[in-house]
Amino acid sequence: MKICVLVKEVPDAAVEKRMDSNSMRLDRSGEKNLNPFDTHAIEAAMQIKEGGAVDVEEVVAVTMGPESAVRALHKAVSLGADRSVHLTDDALADSDVSATGYALAQVLKSESPDLVLLGQQSDDGECYTIGAVVADHLEMPSLTQVIKIDTAADKLTCERQAEYGYDTVEVTLPAVISVGDAINEPRYPSLKAIMGAKKKQLDSKGTGDVEIDASKVGADGSRTRVLAINPPPAKQAGEIIEDEDTNETVEKIVAWLDERKLIA
Amino acid sequence: MRNGTDRVRRRVVFDLTDEQKDIQRLVRDFAQNEVAPVAEELDREKRFPYEIIEKLGKLGLMGIPYAQEYGGGGADTLSYALAIEELARVDSSVGITVAAHTSLGTWPIYAFGTDEQKAEYLPALCSGEKLWSFGLTEPEAGSDAGNARTTAKLEDGEWVIDGAKQFITNAGTDISGGVTITARTGEKEISNIIVPQDTPGYTVEAPYRKMGWNASDTRPLAFDSARVPEENLLGPRGQGFKQFLQTLDGGRISVSAMGVGLAQGALDQALAYAKERNAFGKPIASFQAIQIKLADMATEIEAARLLTYKTAVLKDQGKPFGLTAAQAKLKTGRLAVRCAEEAVQIHGGYGYIEEYPVCRFYRDAKILTIGEGTDEVQQMVIARALGAA
Numbered sequence: 001m002k003i004c005v006l007v008k009e010v011p012d013a014a015v016e017k018r019m020d021s022n023s024m025r026l027d028r029s030g031e032k033n034l035n036p037f038d039t040h041a042i043e044a045a046m047q048i049k050e051g052g053a054v055d056v057e058e059v060v061a062v063t064m065g066p067e068s069a070v071r072a073l074h075k076a077v078s079l080g081a082d083r084s085v086h087l088t089d090d091a092l093a094d095s096d097v098s099a100t101g102y103a104l105a106q107v108l109k110s111e112s113p114d115l116v117l118l119g120q121q122s123d124d125g126e127c128y129t130i131g132a133v134v135a136d137h138l139e140m141p142s143l144t145q146v147i148k149i150d151t152a153a154d155k156l157t158c159e160r161q162a163e164y165g166y167d168t169v170e171v172t173l174p175a176v177i178s179v180g181d182a183i184n185e186p187r188y189p190s191l192k193a194i195m196g197a198k199k200k201q202l203d204s205k206g207t208g209d210v211e212i213d214a215s216k217v218g219a220d221g222s223r224t225r226v227l228a229i230n231p232p233p234a235k236q237a238g239e240i241i242e243d244e245d246t247n248e249t250v251e252k253i254v255a256w257l258d259e260r261k262l263i264a
Numbered sequence: 265m266r267n268g269t270d271r272v273r274r275r276v277v278f279d280l281t282d283e284q285k286d287i288q289r290l291v292r293d294f295a296q297n298e299v300a301p302v303a304e305e306l307d308r309e310k311r312f313p314y315e316i317i318e319k320l321g322k323l324g325l326m327g328i329p330y331a332q333e334y335g336g337g338g339a340d341t342l343s344y345a346l347a348i349e350e351l352a353r354v355d356s357s358v359g360i361t362v363a364a365h366t367s368l369g370t371w372p373i374y375a376f377g378t379d380e381q382k383a384e385y386l387p388a389l390c391s392g393e394k395l396w397s398f399g400l401t402e403p404e405a406g407s408d409a410g411n412a413r414t415t416a417k418l419e420d421g422e423w424v425i426d427g428a429k430q431f432i433t434n435a436g437t438d439i440s441g442g443v444t445i446t447a448r449t450g451e452k453e454i455s456n457i458i459v460p461q462d463t464p465g466y467t468v469e470a471p472y473r474k475m476g477w478n479a480s481d482t483r484p485l486a487f488d489s490a491r492v493p494e495e496n497l498l499g500p501r502g503q504g505f506k507q508f509l510q511t512l513d514g515g516r517i518s519v520s521a522m523g524v525g526l527a528q529g530a531l532d533q534a535l536a537y538a539k540e541r542n543a544f545g546k547p548i549a550s551f552q553a554i555q556i557k558l559a560d561m562a563t564e565i566e567a568a569r570l571l572t573y574k575t576a577v578l579k580d581q582g583k584p585f586g587l588t589a590a591q592a593k594l595k596t597g598r599l600a601v602r603c604a605e606e607a608v609q610i611h612g613g614y615g616y617i618e619e620y621p622v623c624r625f626y627r628d629a630k631i632l633t634i635g636e637g638t639d640e641v642q643q644m645v646i647a648r649a650l651g652a653a
Contacts, residue, residue, distance in 0.1 A: 033289075074282060188294060191324030191337040194286045 001151075001173075003045045003059045004113035005081060006104060006134070007038040009072035010124040017124070024226040026124055032068065034075040037119025039186035044149060044179050045117050046080040046187070053151045058082040060111060064092060064103055074197040078189035083201035085111065091207050091214050096222035097125070101133025103217050106210040108138060115156070116176040120145055131178035141171045145180040284343050291325065291347040295354035303355040306479035307624050310471075312437050313358050313479055321392020326365060330374055334382060335390035341514075342576040345521040349569075352525030353532065356628035357479035359525060363518035364433035364480075365389070368636075369396030372444050372456060372511050376499035381458070385441070394441030399429035399459075399485055400508055407641045409446070410505055414487060416447035416457050422491045423447075423457055425465070429485040431635075436468040436483040443485065446504045454504035458496040465490030476627035512637060516589040517579060519636045520572040523596025524565060526629055530600075530607035531561045533622050537611055548610070557606050565603065568596045587649040594642040597632035604629040 011017060012031040020027045042061070049056035061076035061084040063069050073084035087107045095103060108116060116138075121128045128144070135142030147166075148159035160167045161180050171177075189197075207214055215221055239256070243249045257263045280288065299316060306313055320326055328344040330336025337343075344366065352359035370389045373381060373396070388394040405411040414427025425447060435443055442460040449455040459466055467486040474482060499507050535558055538549035548554050571592045578585035607622040608615035615622050633639045 071282060075286065078286065188290055188323055189286065190322070191287060191290070191328060191339060192332070194283055194290065195332075195338050197286075198282070 001048075001054050001056045001114045002112070003048065003056060003115045003117060004108055004111055005038065005041045005045050005059060005061050005076065006116065006118035006130070007042070007061050007063050007072050007076045008035040008122050008124075009033070009063065009065050009069040010035045010122055013123060019229050021229070024229050028124060032071065034072045035119055035122050035124075037121050037123060037181055038072075038076070039079060039119070040181050040183050041117040041119045041179050042076055042079045042081060043184045043186040045115075047184060048115075048149065048151050049080075051151065054153060060085060060113070062104065062107055062111070063087065064095075064100060064107070066093075070202065073202055075189070077200045077202075078193040078197040079187065080193075081200075084203070086202060086204045087206075087210065088204060089206040089212075091212075091218050094219035094222065095217045096224040097127050097129055098133055098224070099217045099222045101130050102137055103207070103212050104130070105134045105137030106212045107205065108134065110205075110210045114173045116140070116174070118176070118178050120178050120180050128178075131176050135176035138174070138176065140174050140176050142176040142178075143169060143171060144178045146177050147180045147183045149177070149179075149183070280342075280346070283339065284346060287328075287339060287343045288346040288350060290323070291350035292353075294320070294323070294325075295350050295358075299351065299354045299358050303358075303479075303621065304618065304624065306355075306357065308478075308618065310478045312481050313361065314438070316358055317361060317392055317395075317439070320362060324390075326362065326392030327370060327386070327390025328366065330370065330386065330390055334374070334386035336374075336386070337390075340576070340580045341517060342573060342580060345517055345572060345576040348518045348521040349525035349528070349572075352522040353529035355479070356522060356526055356625070357477050359522050360433060360477055360480050361395075363515075363522060364398070365392075365395045367515040367518045368398035368511060369434060369444070371514055372398065372498060372507060373458070375510070376456065376503075376507055380495075381498065385458075388441060393439065395434040395437055395439050396441050397432050397435040397443040398508075398511065399432050399435070399443045399445035400512075401431050402428060403430055407638055409508065410454065412446050412448060412454060414445060414447045416449050416455065418449070418494060421494045423449075423494060423496060425457065425459065425487040425490040425492070427487050429487075431472070432483055432485055434481050435485055436471060437481045440468070440481075444498055445485075445487075446508050449501055449504075453502045454508075455501050456498040456504045456507050457492060458498050459487075459490060459492055463490050463492055475630060476624070477631060478627075513586045513589050514579065515636050516593040516642075517572065517575050517585075519632065520568075520575065520589070520592035520596040523593075523600040523632045524569045524572050526600040526625055526632070527561065527565045527568065527596070527603035530603040530622055530625050530629075531558065531565060533620070533625070534558065534561070534607040534610040537614075537620075537622075541612075554610060557610060561603050561606055564599050568592070568599045571595055587646060590637070590642040590645040590649075593637060594639055594646065597634075597639060600629040600632045 009032050011028050012033040015030040018027050045059045059081045061073050061081040063072055064087040077084055118131050132142050143158055143160055145161040146158045147161055150157040155172045158169050241252050324337045327336040328339050329341050332338040348359055348363050373385050389396050400409055402412055416423040416425045440461050444456055444458050446454050447457055465488045469484045471483050538554050539547055541548050575585050575588040575592045604626040608626050611620055611622050614620050
């Protein structure tokens with residue numbers, strides 16, 4: 001089995017995020033890091049590889065981004081990926097989710113993975129959708145919010161989080177799976193892995209190398225246009241129930257839920 | 265051109281390399297996730313952090329600056345300093361355990377050992393499976409370390425050791441492998457000798473009751489006709505004085521990093537508290553009296569950090585670093601004490617109770633103006649380097 005993990009370089013969690021009102025995009029300057037949600041996808045790949053239920057030949061980290069994005073790939077290999085692929089091209093700048101998904105799918109086609117894993121969301125754009133876009137282009141089944149994966153030779157049994165509880169879904173391979181952050185506790189990279197990260201194979205590819213139609217990517221190839229940006233509407237202040245006497249507190253909560261007809 | 269650019273970059277190093285950043289990040293995350301939640305408890309119970317040391321060992325962080333052929337991390341001194349800084353930023357007991365093991369315990373064997381000694385000891389030390397100590401200080405030989413009274417006499421192919429050492433870090437844990445001591449091997453001759461933990465006649469005594477660093481292991485050692493093989497001599501006979509001075513020079517880099525880390529941790533805590541604590545209807549961080557403290561702390565920390573990093577870079581470049589190391593040690597120790605005090609002051613009464621980490625930081629800070637060379641010894645080293653006689 002060959003596993004590709006999609007990763008992304010994002011602004012570090014410690015950097016305060018703000019919108020650039022001129023470009024109407026997220027200001028991505030400052031310290032960067034590997035998208036923390038992707039570390040769960042890498043860990044999931046490593047657990048499949050180390051689990052022994054199937055034979056994993058290699059785990060390949062794949063990203064699309066500017067030159068600086070190689071840092072995300074170095075981190076991905078320090079967490080266990082065997083090698084990495086960097087799709088980078090000026091033509092790709094300012095691609096929206098749809099265009100990015102198409103471009104990544106083209107890279108993945110050249111790798112022919114049996115399984116594509118990615119984190120549930122990026123810590124900057126937070127769209128939660130790239131997996132579905134990639135799966136659509138690859139014509140593979142896709143699952144989101146997966147928090148448990150059981151592996152067999154040609155299929156996976158996955159548990160996914162839903163609003164109403166958990167779904168257990170069987171999916172045939174190849175497939176694209178986006179994992180929830182509850183799936184595992186990512187390991188730390190070892191010092192040895194950090195020191196050796198740059199020695200692992202990293203292939204840099206341009207749009208021409210993976211047959212990307214340049215008219216479908218970049219600012220011009222993107223279908224979304226940002227017309228305006230607004231802060232989200234303020235939430236109504238909640239009601240705080242002080243827990244002085246637990247019996248009373250429970251009564252108050254039940255009454256509150258009952259008023260809103262939330263208890264059958 | 266590329267080489268030329270690199271050379272210029274190397275001269276003015278304010279950017280960390282990718283690896284240095286990743287090591288800093290690794291240890292920062294580790295300290296935050298694995299050390300911070302248990303630091304108060306370990307301190308309160310005076311419990312050695314075995315689980316943490318084991319995890320650090322598995323990550324390769326118990327032998328950061330040593331060659332990979334001996335199981336070390338193969339990283340540079342600056343990476344090592346960054347790691348110690350991040351540990352001390354959260355807890356000094358864990359910081360000193362790693363720093364003393366790496367700089368004082370492992371380094372002399374790495375630097376002065378024969379190939380056989382290195383092959384025998386280093387893999388277990390770099391992996392953190394075993395800890396090693398450095399036995400220099402004696403009841404009557406602290407700053408005046410050349411006044412050591414412990415003797416080692418060669419008899420029938422064995423060194424017979426008599427004497428005592430004190431304030432020795434990492435000597436009495438379940439995973440202590442042994443100690444390298446300085447001993448008189450002749451009239452005016454000091455040598456370093458390797459003493460394994462199970463040596464008959466070598467006794468590790470009960471731990472001290474300390475002001476701080478409570479989760480670290482510090483003990484007096486006694487040698488009563490302790491016998492080790494002649495080949496346990498470390499480095500040439502008579503070179504012990506020179507060797508321990510060199511060891512201390514290197515040790516000062518990591519102790520300086522501990523000072524920077526403790527000061528930064530104190531500032532982190534003080535800033536967070538000042539932003540959430542209200543007085544007179546607004547956060548105390550909005551009062552100039554508090555802002556001045558925070559601004560001064562941040563500025564002094566940055567200056568001390570640069571001095572510490574410079575020392576590490578000088579060592580990595582193979583340049584003399586003894587003067588800068590003494591300056592960094594002097595600066596950072598005082599700074600740690602001052603920042604811990606200011607952080608407690610900003611916390612008010614809460615800073616005086618153990619629920620807040622700054623209380624521990626205050627107790628942990630003081631040793632940094634004493635251990636591995638007192639401020640007064642640093643001043644002596646610095647004045648001599650200036651040519652003052």
